[in-house]
Amino acid sequence: MKKVLSLLVAVVFVASAAGVAFSAPAQKRTSSKAKAEKVETSTFKPFAIYLENASKDNHYAPSGWMGDFGDLKLNQACTETPRSGNTCIKITYSAKMTQGAGWTGIFWQQPANNWGEKKGGYDLTGATKLTFWARGANGGEKIAEFKVGGITGEYPDSDSSAIGPIELTKEWQKYTIDLTGKDLSHIIGGFCFAASKDDNPNGFIIYIDDVIFE
Ligand SMILES: [Ca+2]
Numbered sequence: 001m002k003k004v005l006s007l008l009v010a011v012v013f014v015a016s017a018a019g020v021a022f023s024a025p026a027q028k029r030t031s032s033k034a035k036a037e038k039v040e041t042s043t044f045k046p047f048a049i050y051l052e053n054a055s056k057d058n059h060y061a062p063s064g065w066m067g068d069f070g071d072l073k074l075n076q077a078c079t080e081t082p083r084s085g086n087t088c089i090k091i092t093y094s095a096k097m098t099q100g101a102g103w104t105g106i107f108w109q110q111p112a113n114n115w116g117e118k119k120g121g122y123d124l125t126g127a128t129k130l131t132f133w134a135r136g137a138n139g140g141e142k143i144a145e146f147k148v149g150g151i152t153g154e155y156p157d158s159d160s161s162a163i164g165p166i167e168l169t170k171e172w173q174k175y176t177i178d179l180t181g182k183d184l185s186h187i188i189g190g191f192c193f194a195a196s197k198d199d200n201p202n203g204f205i206i207y208i209d210d211v212i213f214e
Contacts, residue, residue: 036186037120043126044214049132049190049191050076050089050108051212061110063107067101068098070099074092087209093206095202104195105193109151109189110190120188121157124187129180129214130214132208132211134146134168134172134206136168138204140168143164143165147193148192157188159182161177161178
């Protein structure tokens, strides 16, 4: 329920965008790291962003709607051929340019709506990759980028890694974002996708499941 409510505050992105220009003093950056919730480091256990709708094992909230956020619909309880279990994520993009941006995307954040202005995130030190499964309703849906990290602000992500552009297929495919050698000590933006109207003039329907740090 909480996650559904986060849709209503998508506009927060606009206000928070102004904050990304500021860089954090080193001292504060250190303190934000210290406050990040510790995730086991020596033998990293799989740490999920999404497995099933409302699973207690899910982390991060899909709260950071970007660009033409009015073009998006998000269903975290989609039952249309999930990759695992009973549910997957369904994202519908209309490409109507509701906000005039010509692109859109969603950041999964911790806590919800955190664009780097508050402490939070997870210490994912020890993870070597983020894996996820994705498919398109028709195949050929073009995703400019899938990303881990990269949120700036006063308490920024400690690093980032991305893959893309990627053209989805109609069947589920597994994708991997390599995180070896990355500083994962403070990750508030656990996962993100971005796509443009230029690449998808008629929008798209895409599905995502089993988003897991490993
Ligand atoms: Ca699932």
